[in-house]
Amino acid sequence: MxxxxxxxxxxxxxxxxxxxxxxxxxxxxxxxxxxxxxxxxxxxxxxxxxxxxxxxxxxxxxxxxxxxxxxxxxxxxxxxxxxxxxxxxxxxxxxxxxxxxxxxxxxxxxxxxxxxxxxxxxxxxxxxxxxxxxxxxxGRIGDAMPVAIYGAGVAGIQLASALRQSRDVRPILFVDDNPALWGVLISGMLVQKPATLSNLVVDGTIKRVLLAMPSISATRQSKIMTTLEGQNCEVYVMPSYVDLVTGKGLSDFTAPVCPDALLERDKVDLDIPDVAKAYAGRTVLVTGAGGSIGAELCRQLISIQPAHIVLFERSEFALYQIDRELRSLVDPTNIQITTRLGSVIDAPRVEEVLRETNVDIILHAAAYKHVPLVEENELEGARNNIFGTQIVAEAAQAAGVERFILISTDKAVRPTNIMGATKRLAELIVQDLQTRSTHTKFSMVRFGNVLGSSGSVLPLFEQQIRRGGPVTVTHPDVTRFFMTIPEAARLVLLAGAFATGGDVFVLDMGKPMKVIEIARRMITLSGHRVLENGEGDIEIEIIGLRPGEKLYEELLINDSSLRSTPHDKILRAEEVMLSQIEVAAILRELSKALEARNAQALRKLIESRVDGYHRQEAVTQITTKL
Structure with missing residues (x-):
């Protein structure tokens, strides 16, 4: 009808x-x-x-x-x-x-x-x-998706009027932060408080939230988005008027893909009291605070009420961004935020920051992590990932820091690339320091691929889909372990809570997933179809493995080393360590290679010292369309 x-x-x-x-x-x-x-x-x-x-x-x-x-x-x-x-x-x-x-x-x-x-x-x-x-x-037909409009101002009213002409979307209610508007009828819809969204999503009253506040600042928008993500809402953002006029807002707009929707497993619940107990009222320093993982660590720290968060970052712009965001989130709390520019390979600067801020816990997220870039810049990758870890860890021990948590990667297990090898050597250095530590507890966390982090497949594929394709995959059989940014950050915080010294923590992420299946699912969730047999609109191209890239990753060097923790999805590995003499010899040889700018010497050192390392032969670049 x-x-x-x-x-x-x-x-x-x-x-x-x-x-x-x-x-x-x-x-x-x-x-x-x-x-x-x-x-x-x-x-x-x-x-x-x-x-x-x-x-x-x-x-x-x-x-x-x-x-x-x-x-x-x-x-x-x-x-x-x-x-x-x-x-x-x-x-x-x-x-x-x-x-x-x-x-x-x-x-x-x-x-x-x-x-x-x-x-x-x-x-x-x-x-x-x-x-x-x-x-x-x-409403009886049920074809239209019920949505809530966040923002009952002029933009929200205009958006509601426009959506009423749509067959696919049906505005149900307004949500606004202004208490004076709660319970008021605007354009025939009730204005409710943001706290009601979670229940409305759970019971199916709304399927999506449209943020219609184009004139607010990026900080304010970020705060709202963080709140909505915590309530499991799928959020679309209305472009600003300037973006609409210039066309940027329309060209960049595409259906967002929730990282959780890409996982072939349930999201791991890591919200347990032990986290809050370990960090509440403490001073926590996060290195690489402006990166994807470092920034998420800072956001999650706010929810467990440390007394003081120290942001350590070498990029001025990245530090500026995370500082602005965090200060908007801690307004109602008494959490102190301190920003410190500096590099982890600058030992005097690291020692100075630890001395003046009286740090209790260090979360070491600073690293060069992009495999192809580190493969071509191996000396700088080694300097930052190995010596940077050594400098921060030794400074932590000297300053009497209570806990030091190194963020590592599954690429450190039997690595085929320089990045993975540098992270494995960083693990060995931390394990060696633990054997001589009387106060500081050193531990490590190995991640799989973090969906949504910079350089991961999620933003890359989203960009390629937005351009109309093709979506590039290196090999049809390449597999990876995947986790979300919140899971990764929470795992780090739990590692700090569970650490006894020398631990390697891994998250049970289920079976590894094929990257090509991630690509297919992202194309579908973005509202498109994979181009196959002349039908569809986004094609997938196989371009060949990059130098140093493996077909599959592993989380453990020896599966028999696994031990349980208080959380059934978090496992502790007890792996073979090198002696103090061996670690010291590695650091001497590494120092010589860096001083001589001898990349070949660095690669020989890694081949001889990193267990399981084997260099992946360069694969001829191929292009295959599926």
């Missing part, structure tokens, strides 16, 4: 509304006489005024056509449309008065005024009733 009404030709709809508006004229006039005379049966007293009915009906039809009431769209019914209806009502009021005097027809002098008011209300009510019926039919 709703589709038939919408598909009806505009000319037919116009004639239908002209008929309804004309029919309302005699009805409104009769009701005006009844109200004035105080009886619903006013026929006997109206005999001398019957001539008004046909004349005003004709006048009403002409006025409705002249003021184009039949062209008012129900879904965009607004104050402008009401003014046009008011103009027709005024014409009818004046017409009824003049006709009564000119033709000598009997009618009390107040009847024309009552008639105009009744016609105005009846015409508006007819359109609102028609709109309500159409929306009710749409």
């Amino acid at each position: 709703e589709r038939q009404l919408r598909d009806m030709p505009r000319s037919v709809k116009g004639l239908l509304w002209l008929f309804i508006d004309s029919l309302l004229v005699p009805l409104a006039l009769y009701l005006a006489f009844s109200l004035r005379l105080g009886t619903p049966s006013s026929f006997p007293m109206m005999q001398s005024a019957w001539g008004l009915f046909p004349l005003l009906t004709i006048l009403g039809g002409v006025a409705s056509y002249s003021f184009r009431l039949h062209r008012i769209q129900l879904h965009s019914f607004d104050a402008f449309a009401m003014r046009r209806i008011g103009s027709v009502a005024l014409v009818l009021t004046v017409g009824a008065t003049m006709l009564s005097y000119m033709l000598g027809l009997w009618a009390p002098r107040s009847v024309p005024l009552i008639f105009g008011a009744v016609y105005f209300l009846a015409t508006i009510s007819a359109r609102l009733l028609a709109l309500a019926l159409i929306q009710a039919v749409l």
